[in-house]
Amino acid sequence: MEGFLHQVFAGLATGGIYASVALALVMIYQTTHLVNFAQGEMAMFSTYLAWTMVNAGLPYWAAFSLTVVAAFVLGAAIERIVIRPVEDAPVLAVVVVFIGLLLIHNSLAGWLWSYTIKTFPSPFPSTPVFGQTLVSAHELGAIGVTLVVLALLFAFFRWTPLGLAMRAVAQNPGSARLVGIRVGWMLALGWGLAGAVGAVAGMMVAPIVYLEPNMMGGILLYAFAAALLGGIDSPVGAVIGGFLVGVLENVLGAYVIGNELKLTVALALIVGVLLVRPTGLLGSRQVTRV
Amino acid sequence: MRDLYAAYGPTQVLHGISLELATGSITALLGANGAGKTTTLRALCSMTVRTRGEVWVDGVRIDGRSTEDIARLGVAHVPDGRGTFLGLTTEENLRLGAWTRRDRAAVAEDFERVYRYFPRLRERRRQQAGTLSGGEQQMLAVSRALMSRPRLLLLDEPSFGLAPRVVREIFDIMRRINGQEGVSILLVEQNASMALELADHAYLLETGRIVLGGRADELRRDDTVRRAYLGAG
Numbered sequence: 001m002e003g004f005l006h007q008v009f010a011g012l013a014t015g016g017i018y019a020s021v022a023l024a025l026v027m028i029y030q031t032t033h034l035v036n037f038a039q040g041e042m043a044m045f046s047t048y049l050a051w052t053m054v055n056a057g058l059p060y061w062a063a064f065s066l067t068v069v070a071a072f073v074l075g076a077a078i079e080r081i082v083i084r085p086v087e088d089a090p091v092l093a094v095v096v097v098f099i100g101l102l103l104i105h106n107s108l109a110g111w112l113w114s115y116t117i118k119t120f121p122s123p124f125p126s127t128p129v130f131g132q133t134l135v136s137a138h139e140l141g142a143i144g145v146t147l148v149v150l151a152l153l154f155a156f157f158r159w160t161p162l163g164l165a166m167r168a169v170a171q172n173p174g175s176a177r178l179v180g181i182r183v184g185w186m187l188a189l190g191w192g193l194a195g196a197v198g199a200v201a202g203m204m205v206a207p208i209v210y211l212e213p214n215m216m217g218g219i220l221l222y223a224f225a226a227a228l229l230g231g232i233d234s235p236v237g238a239v240i241g242g243f244l245v246g247v248l249e250n251v252l253g254a255y256v257i258g259n260e261l262k263l264t265v266a267l268a269l270i271v272g273v274l275l276v277r278p279t280g281l282l283g284s285r286q287v288t289r290v
Numbered sequence: 291m292r293d294l295y296a297a298y299g300p301t302q303v304l305h306g307i308s309l310e311l312a313t314g315s316i317t318a319l320l321g322a323n324g325a326g327k328t329t330t331l332r333a334l335c336s337m338t339v340r341t342r343g344e345v346w347v348d349g350v351r352i353d354g355r356s357t358e359d360i361a362r363l364g365v366a367h368v369p370d371g372r373g374t375f376l377g378l379t380t381e382e383n384l385r386l387g388a389w390t391r392r393d394r395a396a397v398a399e400d401f402e403r404v405y406r407y408f409p410r411l412r413e414r415r416r417q418q419a420g421t422l423s424g425g426e427q428q429m430l431a432v433s434r435a436l437m438s439r440p441r442l443l444l445l446d447e448p449s450f451g452l453a454p455r456v457v458r459e460i461f462d463i464m465r466r467i468n469g470q471e472g473v474s475i476l477l478v479e480q481n482a483s484m485a486l487e488l489a490d491h492a493y494l495l496e497t498g499r500i501v502l503g504g505r506a507d508e509l510r511r512d513d514t515v516r517r518a519y520l521g522a523g
Contacts, residue, residue, distance in 0.1 A: 161385070168375050168386050175373035178335065179438065180361035180390035 006134055007250045013139035014208070014222075015246020016146030020201035021216075021223035022230065022238035023153070024194035029232055030170040031187055032083075034094055035224065036194070038101035040216030042078075043198035045105045046071040047206050047215075048113050050199075051120055060123045064203060068196045075195020076188040083191070084184070109213040120206035142204040149200050150239055153193070157235075166190060218263055222249065225266040228273045231283020240281065245269065303329045305498040306343070309476075311442070311491075313348070316468050316475045318485040318506065320519060321495035327478040328370045330495070331444045334476075335360050335367050347442060362390050366440035370447060372431040376420035380411055383419050383430055387437030397437070404433035407463050425456035432460065436467065443467070443475045449484065457481070461488050482519035486510045494519075 021039060028036045046067050053063035082101065086094050124141035157163035169176045169186040176183050202216065209215050226245040230237025245266065253262040273280060303326045311317045321327050332338045334345055336357050345353040352360050361367070366387075375383050384404065388397045405412040408429040414422055419430060428448055435443055445464070449457040465488060467473050479485035486492055492509045494502035502509065509515050 161389070164378075164382055164385060165389060167378065167382075171375050171377050172373060174337070175369070175375060176386075177337075177357040178361055178367050178369065178373060179386050179434065180358050181386070182358050 002134065003254075004251070007254045008247055009135035009139055011247035011250030012243060013135075013142045013246070014205070014250065015226075015243035016143050017201045017205045017219065017242075018222045018226045018245050019239045019242025020146055020149060020197050020204075021219060022226040022242045023150070023235055024198045024201075025223060025227045026230075026232065026235050026238040027190055027194045027197075029227070030235075031173075031190055032094070034091065034098070035227075035232075036101075037095070037098040037220070038105060039194065039198055040220030040223070041102045041105035041109075042071070042075065042195055043202035044213060044216045045109050046074070046195070046199035047120065047202035047211060048109050050203050051113075051118060051206075051211055054121055060121060064123070067199050067203065071199030072192040072196040075198075076192035078195075079188040079191035080184075083187075106213050113213075115213055118211040120203070120211040122207040138207055142208075145200065145204055149197060153197065153235075162189070218266075221263065221266045221270075222246070225269040225273075227280075228270055229280055231280030234280065234282040237280055237282035303338075303498050304333065307495065307498070307500045309493055309500070309503075311474055311476055313474055314468070314472045315490040316464070316477060316488055318477045318479055318482075318489035318492040319495060320479060320482050320485060320492055320509075320515075322518075323480070324497075325495040326498045327495055328446055329498075331367060331369070331446050331476070331478055334444060335365065361438065364439070364441035365444065366435035366438050366442070367444040368431045368435050368446060368448065372427055374419045374427050374431055374434075376418070378419060379416055380419055380422070380430055381415040383434050384411075384415075384437050387434035390438060396439075400437055400439070404436055407436075407466070408433060425452050425460075428452060428456070428460060429463075432463070436473075440473060443473050445475060445477045447478055447480060449479060449481045457484065464488065482515070483510075 021043065024039050024043075025035055028034070028039070049070055050063050050067040053066060054060060058066070078101065082097060083094075086097055122138040122141070124137040126137065157167060165176070165181045166186050166189065168179075169181060169183050169190075173183050176186070201219075205219060206215065209219075222245050223242065226241035227238045228241070229244060230239070230241030248269075249262055249265045252265050253259045257264065307326075307330065309317070309319070309330075319327050319330060329338060333343075334352075336353070336355060343353060344351060347363060347365060350363060352363060352365070355363075375386065378386070381401075384401060388400065391397055405415075410426055411429055411433060414426060419427065422430060432445070432448065435445075448460055448464075452460075461484060464475060464477075468475055477485055477489060486506045486509060489506040491504065492506045493500050494509070494515065502512065502515065
């Protein structure tokens with residue numbers, strides 16, 4: 001029983017990370033109707049920035065904050081410089097741009113920091129907390145940080161004027177323009193926020209999977225499965241999907257299919273959701289009146 | 291607006307039309323389906339690819355500016371299909387209407403003002419706009435436009451798909467908005483008789499050209515208009 005609970009907690013910790021990346025995917029999907037394949041690599045790149053800062057002697061939380069800001073600026077800049085010119089291009093052209101971004105980030109990270117695996121520090125103590133061994137301090141901390149980020153984002157979208165404007169742009173860009181919202185800047189802001197959320201996820205997962213240029217590959221797949229499971233256009237769904245996938249992956253990996261086949265869970269979920277319920281748990285069905 | 295040409299891709303829709311709107315008046319733009327009425331409104335707000343022409347509002351030239359800038363200059367456009375944010379609540383839609391304004395106290399007053407015009411919207415203020423009836427959505431669309439305190443209100447077929455009683459209600463409110471607040475209105479309508487009743491001036495658009503223009507009561511007596519658009523034999 002204790003072993004099982006341990007798997008569940010570990011699943012919640014990684015699930016929070018999938019939830020964050022899935023949320024970043026959904027945020028960009030809502031405005032572009034495309035999945036940003038480079039989201040994981042952008043997070044990985046930001047994590048390297050944090051690693052560099054920590055190694056230069058900066059305190060962890062200072063490096064953490066600076067990285068979030070840098071990831072925000074990077075995300076917004078990518079939207080303005082790289083995505084804007086292909087705004088009206090065919091879907092496949094944009095997908096190619098996303099794949100290009102993925103490769104650029106990956107190779108750049110390998111070139112700058114080499115492909116050797118690095119350890120990434122955790123801000124949480126390595127000794128057991130509350131005198132129990134069920135869940136490590138890092139897992140508990142990662143869950144906490146994820147929940148804080150999600151709560152902040154929720155409050156931002158729900159209660160601030162800027163958040164309202166961003167929701168308006170996601171729903172109806174044409175009408176948003178008509179009320180005077182600068183749609184272009186809102187899109188850049190969305191990319192910035194997605195980048196920042198991804199960076200937090202990267203820094204939380206790096207102590208578990210170790211830092212290397214390909215560390216987000218599998219995570220992006222799980223996040224994609226999570227976003228689909230929750231409904232690709234539903235932010236709340238993405239978060240629920242993330243935690244579900246995390247727990248499912250850990251428990252199935254430990255008891256049913258073994259750790260080597262864990263990634264299959266994500267792929268099976270993707271295919272399964274698309275076959276059985278393409279709108280996911282909370283997604284909305286697109287109804288078009290003609 | 292002077293000598294406006296507009297096109298979607300290679301299809302020329304407007305062939306050099308000129309309209310003049312008197313400040314504080316209601317002008318109706320009439321015409322059959324496909325005459326270019328909606329395109330005219332869209333071209334005014336830079337929502338189409340415009341090829342040539344000038345648009346002036348109160349001495350400021352607005353053609354060539356972005357749709358966002360034109361909205362900020364006091365032109366509120368209630369588009370074809372209303373452009374409601376269906377997934378947001380009534381209140382959120384109205385708040386977005388006032389997005390460009392920073393005078394919070396006045397915005398709060400304007401909430402009260404539009405709720406006085408349309409009490410039904412107050413009852414529905416926490417409801418998702420997508421669950422409102424067609425008439426309520428049209429009221430919301432007009433209210434959202436009013437929340438920006440516009441100088442010029444562009445309305446694209448506000449009567450479309452609504453019951454006559456609701457249309458009457460909305461037209462009454464438009465008359466009050468125009469009379470009490472001095473908002474100029476450019477109204478695109480297929481319902482020519484109602485539009486001519488409300489408007490001070492009117493233009494008749496046929497396949498991208500203005501074929502007739504003048505005082506609304508004159509147009510109402512014009513034989514061509516009566517035969518083609520008012521159903522008189």
